[in-house]
Amino acid sequence: SQQGExxxxxxxxxxxxxxxxxxxxxxxxxxxQWYRQNSGRGxxxxxxxxxxxxxxxxxxxxxxxxTSKKSSSLLITASRAADTASYFCAPVLNYGNNRLAxxxxxxxxxxx
Amino acid sequence: xxxxxxxxxxxxxxxGKRIMLECSQTKGHDRMYWYRQDPGLGLRLIYYSFxxxxxxxxxxSDGYSVSRQAQxxxxxxxxxxxxxxxxxxxxxxxxxxxYNEQFFGPGTRLTVL
Numbered sequence: 001s002q003q004g005e006x007x008x009x010x011x012x013x014x015x016x017x018x019x020x021x022x023x024x025x026x027x028x029x030x031x032x033q034w035y036r037q038n039s040g041r042g043x044x045x046x047x048x049x050x051x052x053x054x055x056x057x058x059x060x061x062x063x064x065x066x067t068s069k070k071s072s073s074l075l076i077t078a079s080r081a082a083d084t085a086s087y088f089c090a091p092v093l094n095y096g097n098n099r100l101a102x103x104x105x106x107x108x109x110x111x112x
Numbered sequence: 113x114x115x116x117x118x119x120x121x122x123x124x125x126x127x128g129k130r131i132m133l134e135c136s137q138t139k140g141h142d143r144m145y146w147y148r149q150d151p152g153l154g155l156r157l158i159y160y161s162f163x164x165x166x167x168x169x170x171x172x173s174d175g176y177s178v179s180r181q182a183q184x185x186x187x188x189x190x191x192x193x194x195x196x197x198x199x200x201x202x203x204x205x206x207x208x209x210x211y212n213e214q215f216f217g218p219g220t221r222l223t224v225l
Contacts, residue, residue, distance in 0.1 A: 003154065031211055042116075042202055042216035043155075050211075088154065097160070097168065098212045102147075104154035 004032070004072075004089040004103035012109045019076040021106045023089030024069075030092045032065055032072050033100065037086045046087075047074075081112045115139045116217040118203050124223045131190040133220050135203030143206045144186035145214065146170075146178060148199040155202065161186055162208070193224040 007022045023032070031050045035043040049056045049065045049072065056063045062075040072091075076083055086107050090100040116137045125131055135144065146158040147170075157170030159178040167178060175197060177189045190197055200221050204214040 033213060035216075040200070040219070040221070042218045043204075043214075045213050045215065048211060048213055092212050097162070099157060099160070099170075100212060100214060102155040104152060 003101045004091045006087070006089055006103045006106040008106065009104065010107045010109075012111065013079055015079060015081055015110055015112050017079055019079050019083070019108055019110070021074045021087055021089075021108070023072045023074070023091075023103060025072075025089075025091040025101070026070060027091075028094045029067070030094050030098055032063075033090045033092065034061075034063060034072075034074050035088045035090060035102075037088065037105070039085075043088065076108075079108075079110045081110050084108060084110045116203060116205055116215055118201075118217040118220050120220060121218065122221045124225065125193055126225050127192075127194055129193050129224075131193050131222065133188045133201055133203075133222070135186045135188070135217055137184050137203075137205045137215075137217075139205050139215060140183075141205040141215070142183065142208045143212075144180065145204040145206070146176075146186070146188045147202045147204065148172070148197075149202060149219075150199050158188065158201075190222075190224075193222075195224045198222060198224045 004023045033048045034046045037043045060077045065072045086105040088105045145160040147155040161180040203217040206214045
């Protein structure tokens with residue numbers, strides 16, 4: 001499959017803990033993006049990491065990319081109840097007009 | 113005001129009816145996309161357009177058609193709706209660069225009875 005594949009698909013943690021999600025993909029990419037979706041709403045772009053980058057930070061988010069293993073991870077530090085959402089990784093392929101190959105999503109529940 | 117808007121937000125229709133979903137954007141982006149989301153399947157690309165004269169099929173275009181009426185408007189039509197087209201539909205936009213960061217509308221929940 002060309003899609004990103006998130007792991008685990010569901011995660012439940014206590015507020016204040018860190019949440020880590022992984023994403024694997026199979027083809028050459030231009031960049032990889034992570035999106036968040038609150039229940040029934042549109043996706044919101046969180047962070048983008050280019051294929052020549054290994055790590056990137058944005059606020060409480062930390063993304064890593066290992067192109068040799070074709071994998072990425074998203075870490076949310078000091079989670080809050082408001083972080084409860086589905087998180088999608090989207091590898092941007094080097095072909096097909098750079099389309100985003102969304103995974104099925106990772107449901108994260110942060111318990112207050 | 114929202115940058116990417118979709119109308120209607122919810123629609124219930126019957127099998128065989130023609131349905132049009134509309135998307136408008138004020139972001140000034142060239143590229144626009146239509147996705148559908150089904151539980152457990154993630155987002156799948158239906159059609160996309162890189163400018164007013166450009167239309168491209170995505171992964172699952174059968175049963176759908178699109179029209180790019182202007183840079184800011186991209187509509188999705190179901191000529192004869194069927195129950196397995198019941199889904200959440202999203203419009204998205206992006207700039208003309210290689211990174212393809214996308215901005216999504218709020219979605220249209222379509223139910224076909």
